[in-house]
Amino acid sequence: MRAPRHFDLDRVARSHGWYDLAPWNWNPERRVLSRPLRLSSGRVVQVEVAESGAEALALRVTGRGRARAADAAEVRAAVRTFLALDEDLDPFRARARAVEGDEGPRPVQRALDRGLGRLLRSPTVFEDAVKTLCTTNCSWSLTRAMVSRLVDGLGEEGPAGHAFPEPAAMAARTERFYRETIRAGYRAPFLRTLARDVAAGRLDLEGWRDPAIPPADLRRRILELDGFGPYAAEHLMRLLGRHEGLALDSWTRRKIATLRGRKRQPTDRVLTRWFAPWGEWAGLAMWLEATGDWHGDAPAAP
DNA sequence: TTCCAGGGGTAGA
């Protein structure tokens, strides 16, 4: 399977915290990204992705039962989605040239050359939305715990662990289950409502990948979901390839302030002004600045 | 014990 120019699996896998959440597994020594994947046939397979020479990826799929002819195509489509292989970064590169020029440090252009810029997504928008809800107003360790309990408790079992739960499986559970078993606290009704709306067909999250949807329209639709405020909406948009919003949270606010040598945290208004020259790419430019040191000599941190 | 995490909803000004 072909990979885009400047593609780096390690940098995409660790592009943000998702690789650290179930059911993902990133093996830094073998440089293999893997996870269980539930196919439309109901079969759960284990998918492993590794680099294979220059600008190529090798897939390995294992699972019980007989594979259908359509399974391979479905797995490849999922890989293209979760590695953001179809995201066109050339307009971002052009913007980076316009903003940074052709000389000097040019941090974003260097980041692009090093294979940064593609963000790891879930195979489904539903999974990205659920995980985004689980990142709000809690520590990362609690996010990990809630997601693991969802996967272990409701995900279908595959050859190497549980897949992420289907909307129907989540919709069938009560709010009490999300409070007492998942320990999702006040997020419990949000998770249940989201799952029920998707499972019932009232909410077509996959349709949100449509690039024809104007960004303001997409943002408004996400904000209509219970539990999604500005941070969560812009974070989900980022995973849909829409980067105009900064998706500011306590982590990025502090990180940018530290990197720019500010003792006091700049206000959101100031941060917005700093990244305004990047236009529709403001959020990605900020994210690459905030996470640049993850991908240098410093050890990876979720 | 209090504080605060990769915030959001609501009421009131």
Add this chain to the structure above:
DNA sequence: TCTACCCATGGA
């Protein structure tokens, strides 16, 4: 639009 207050959980 802005602010105050509340909301659950869990680690420091």
